[in-house]
Amino acid sequence: xxxxxxxxxxxxxxxxxxxxxxxxxxxxxxxxxxxxxxxxxxxxxxxxxxxxxxxxxxxxxxxxxxxxxxxxxxxxxxxxxxxxxxxxxxxxxxxxxxxxxxxxxxxxxxxxxxxxxxxxxxxxxxxxxxxxxxxxxxxxxxxxxxxxxxxxxxxxxxxxxxxxxxxxxxxxxxxxxxxxxxxxxxxxxxxxxxxxxxxxxxxxxxxxxxxxxxxxxxxxxxxxxxxxxxxxxxxxxxxxxxxxxxxxxxxxxxxxxxxxxxxxxxxxxxxxxxxxxxxxxxxxxxxxxxxxxxxxxxxxxxxxxxxxxxxxxxxxxxxxxxxxxxxxxxxxxxxxxxxxxxxxxxxxxxxxxxxxxxxxxxxxxxxxxxxxxxxxxxxxxxxxxxxxxxxxxxxxxxxxxxxxxxxxxxxxxxxxxxxxxxxxxxxxxxxxxxxxxxxxxxxxxxxxxxxxxxxxxxxxxxxxxxxxxxxxxxxxxxxxxxxxxxxxxxxxxxxxxxxxxxxxxxxxxxxxxx
Amino acid sequence: xxxxxxxxxxxxxxxxxxxxxxxxxxxxxxxxxxxxxxxxxxxxxxxxxxxxxxxxxxxxxxxxxxxxxxxxxxxxxxxxxxxxxxxxxxxxxxxxxxxxxxxxxxxxxxxxxxxxxxxxxxxxxxxxxxxxxxxxxxxxxxxxxxxxxxxxxxxxxxxxxxxxxxxxxxxxxxxxxxxxxxxxxxxxxxxxxxxxxxxxxxxxxxxxxxxxxxxxxxxxxxxxxxxxxxxxxxxxxxxxxxxxxxxxxxxxxxxxxxxxxxxxxxxxxxxxxxxxxxxxxxxxxxxxxxxxxxxxxxxxxxxxxx
Numbered sequence: 060x061x062x063x064x065x066x067x068x069x070x071x072x073x074x075x076x077x078x079x080x081x082x083x084x085x086x087x088x089x090x091x092x093x094x095x096x097x098x099x100x101x102x103x104x105x106x107x108x109x110x111x112x113x114x115x116x117x118x119x120x121x122x123x124x125x126x127x128x129x130x131x132x133x134x135x136x137x138x139x140x141x142x143x144x145x146x147x148x149x150x151x152x153x154x155x156x157x158x159x160x161x162x163x164x165x166x167x168x169x170x171x172x173x174x175x176x177x178x179x180x181x182x183x184x185x186x187x188x189x190x191x192x193x194x195x196x197x198x199x200x201x202x203x204x205x206x207x208x209x210x211x212x213x214x215x216x217x218x219x220x221x222x223x224x225x226x227x228x229x230x231x232x233x234x235x236x237x238x239x240x241x242x243x244x245x246x247x248x249x250x251x252x253x254x255x256x257x258x259x260x261x262x263x264x265x266x267x268x269x270x271x272x273x274x275x276x277x278x279x280x281x282x283x284x285x286x287x288x289x290x291x292x293x294x295x296x297x298x299x300x301x302x303x304x305x306x307x308x309x310x311x312x313x314x315x316x317x318x319x320x321x322x323x324x325x326x327x328x329x330x331x332x333x334x335x336x337x338x339x340x341x342x343x344x345x346x347x348x349x350x351x352x353x354x355x356x357x358x359x360x361x362x363x364x365x366x367x368x369x370x371x372x373x374x375x376x377x378x379x380x381x382x383x384x385x386x387x388x389x390x391x392x393x394x395x396x397x398x399x400x401x402x403x404x405x406x407x408x409x410x411x412x413x414x415x416x417x418x419x420x421x422x423x424x425x426x427x428x429x430x431x432x433x434x435x436x437x438x439x440x441x442x443x444x445x446x447x448x449x450x451x452x453x454x455x456x457x458x459x460x461x462x463x464x465x466x467x468x469x470x471x472x473x474x475x476x477x478x479x480x481x482x483x484x485x486x487x488x489x490x491x492x493x494x495x496x497x498x499x500x501x502x503x504x505x506x507x508x509x510x511x512x513x514x515x516x517x518x519x520x521x522x523x524x525x526x527x528x529x530x531x532x533x534x535x536x537x538x539x540x541x542x543x544x545x546x547x548x549x550x551x552x553x554x555x556x557x558x559x560x561x562x563x564x565x566x567x568x569x570x571x572x573x
Numbered sequence: 574x575x576x577x578x579x580x581x582x583x584x585x586x587x588x589x590x591x592x593x594x595x596x597x598x599x600x601x602x603x604x605x606x607x608x609x610x611x612x613x614x615x616x617x618x619x620x621x622x623x624x625x626x627x628x629x630x631x632x633x634x635x636x637x638x639x640x641x642x643x644x645x646x647x648x649x650x651x652x653x654x655x656x657x658x659x660x661x662x663x664x665x666x667x668x669x670x671x672x673x674x675x676x677x678x679x680x681x682x683x684x685x686x687x688x689x690x691x692x693x694x695x696x697x698x699x700x701x702x703x704x705x706x707x708x709x710x711x712x713x714x715x716x717x718x719x720x721x722x723x724x725x726x727x728x729x730x731x732x733x734x735x736x737x738x739x740x741x742x743x744x745x746x747x748x749x750x751x752x753x754x755x756x757x758x759x760x761x762x763x764x765x766x767x768x769x770x771x772x773x774x775x776x777x778x779x780x781x782x783x784x785x786x787x788x789x790x791x792x793x794x795x796x797x798x799x800x801x802x803x804x805x806x807x808x809x810x811x812x813x814x815x816x817x818x819x820x821x822x823x824x825x826x827x828x829x830x831x832x833x834x835x836x837x838x839x840x841x842x843x844x845x846x847x848x849x850x851x852x853x854x855x856x857x858x859x860x861x862x863x864x865x866x867x868x869x870x871x872x873x874x875x876x877x878x879x
Contacts, residue, residue: 084756084770084772084774084775084776085768085769085770085771085772086771086772087771164769167769168765168768168769171765171769172765175813175814175815175816176815177815178814178815196814355670355671356633357632357633357669357670358632407673410673412713412715415715415760416760419715419717419718419759419760419761420760420761420762422761425815425816425817426765426813426816426817427761427763427764427765428763428765428769433763436762436763436771483671489671490671490672490673490674491671491672491673492672492673494672494817495671542673
């Protein structure tokens with residue numbers, strides 16, 4: 060029986076080894092609750108982006124804190140607080156880190172979820188996602204980098220304008236916090252000693268949900284669930300009453316409507332272009348004596364959003380985009396081009412583990428939150444430590460995302476103006492270390508995005524400006540290491556990006572927040 | 574894209590269908606102080622893979638092929654306790670698209686094989702064998718580059734129980750195994766599975782495996798057998814339509830094949846081994862066909878240090 064005992068013991072050991080509980084790994088759940096160093100109570104005077112003034116969208120006065128209805132609202136808080144479940148506590152812990160941050164994360168998640176190129180039709184053409192039928196394949200949207208840059212920009216700018224309006228009305232209505240009107244209301248999170256109506260968190264949530272619904276129309280149920288959670292969180296935490304929250308969400312939604320109207324007419328909807336447009340790019344390049352870009356996918360996929368360069372940016376208008384267009388890349392027949400192609404081939408054939416790591420860290424390709432999302436993630440990690448008010452969070456992310464959006468526009472304009480081929484097209488030996496993007500090479504999107512992001516972030520968070528520039532340089536050169544871009548693409552892209560970042564700094568210096 | 578995974582599985586989980594004799598998949602034990610060394614070449618390729626449970630082709634990778642060379646050694650500590658070690662060198666390539674292939678030394682495995690109980694009943698021999706294994710990457714190869722990465726970078730603990738039945742020269746061996754895999758660190762600091770995960774750590778779901786082989790065997794160096802092999806990942810997620818595969822996908826695969834081992838005349842202890850495996854069903858894996866051929870040499874290890 061010695062055998063059977065040993066055998067059973069072995070089985071038990073194996074079972075224990077294999078049944079170990081595994082904890083979730085995601086590290087965005089361990090942040091501390093937001094407790095702003097500066098409540099920015101005068102943010103109602105900051106310069107809005109689309110609103111003509113902070114009070115443009117009218118807001119009715121709140122009911123009196125002495126009214127019976129208000130007393131009922133206090134009761135709602137207290138009844139919730141009497142019996143907070145663990146899942147409700149988790150909701151409080153999640154949102155208390157910052158509403159602007161969490162909605163930014165939600166958008167990043169949806170971008171990653173929707174960032175998949177459509178599968179081809181049987182005849183070798185590709186279906187185009189349709190916003191009015193988002194749940195049928197191909198799902199709408201294909202959240203590629205330009206789409207994502209635009210989505211992040213509308214989210215952050217709408218949040219910002221909505222929050223400026225919120226602070227404006229907070230100081231007009233001067234409704235005290237629930238804990239001031241009833242000392243038995245507990246504040247379960249840090250609450251600034253300012254006014255309660257409207258809840259700026261609900262304003263941000265209402266604006267965010269509206270923009271997210273525009274950008275990801277197939278996700279309405281999920282977005283509404285998050286909105287409800289976010290509103291309830293303020294009440295459960297004792298920071299706001301029901302009317303603070305509902306009025307706030309409505310204000311946010313109304314502000315967002317202005318941004319949605321802009322988005323519907325910003326020309327991005329036509330960025331896919333037509334087969335005639337696609338053919339013209341080829342003719343234009345050939346007329347200049349250049350070898351035109353050809354899709355390296357099979358079957359050949361039309362280029363990604365070729366008319367995106369005509370989209371209306373926030374910091375730069377279309378004339379400036381054209382006037383600021385970079386000079387041409389080295390001609391495909393020049394010695395300089397040959398030299399640069401050889402350099403790409405070198406990196407293709409001599410990859411080191413360290414370079415592969417850089418390529419993959421900054422890859423941000425299909426199925427990810429894209430390079431703009433990566434810079435949002437970098438910014439948010441740092442902003443958490445800065446302990447800023449919600450409105451300053453939104454303002455800083457708006458500056459970042461306007462830069463990234465305009466970077467996408469300028470970069471896409473250059474890409475399709477020059478229609479420059481990728482290294483793998485010119486030399487099939489240029490095998491790539493990451494997915495080859497399906498659009499022309501010049502200039503590098505990663506470099507343009509990163510130059511813009513590092514420049515504005517360095518202004519916002521000056522003590523990290525050198526780090527941001529180092530990150531941008533690494534993101535940029537990762538595309539050369541990955542054998543998908545020439546040196547000219549990344550260097551000129553970086554310059555373009557920095558110029559856009561400086562535009563954002565000009566705005567930052569005059570928006571009243573500094 | 575999954576072809577890689579196929580190999581990974583070979584290497585990390587069950588070593589099934591590799592060196593087929595006196596390894597962790599058969600019911601044969603080596604005698605005390607016997608040592609067996611082998612060098613095996615493997616080729617595997619697929620041009621269809623399961624995206625989730627949908628079989629598809631992908632013109633942007635074409636056919637994914639894997640060439641590998643395996644070094645293995647098996648030593649008999651006693652007649653009932655063997656240890657097996659092996660390591661492969663793997664090269665993976667795609668025939669279409671721009672992605673560059675990968676090659677390198679993959680994971681080293683060490684397996685302890687214990688013949689814990691044997692009996693004979695009416696001329697039928699029964700053997701119960703327990704195995705425990707550990708494998709770990711030998712190099713810092715890139716894992717998050719499926720389907721071309723050469724492995725998954727996890728360190729694995731494998732436990733297996735086996736029953737072997739033989740009457741005259743006819744036999745059947747049935748085994749079941751479980752492999753627990755360590756977390757893997759990737760080069761990215763965020764990734765999407767079915768949700769956004771802000772971490773460079775990937776949790777690897779546990780893998781269960783079942784293997785049935787039956788056929789004719791005479792001594793340890795003449796074997797002709799059929800093989801059925803099933804690997805089932807417990808958990809993990811499906812590749813979405815037109816997405817790339819990922820380390821923590823729910824990878825299942827069911828394969829059938831034949832295996833043989835023949836003595837090479839004139840040289841005592843030298844034998845030839847070969848097998849062919851065919852994939853009949855799968856999930857998030859390549860529909861691979863694989864061939865292996867190798868030479869094994871077994872001798873008594875007499876050198877003693879007194």
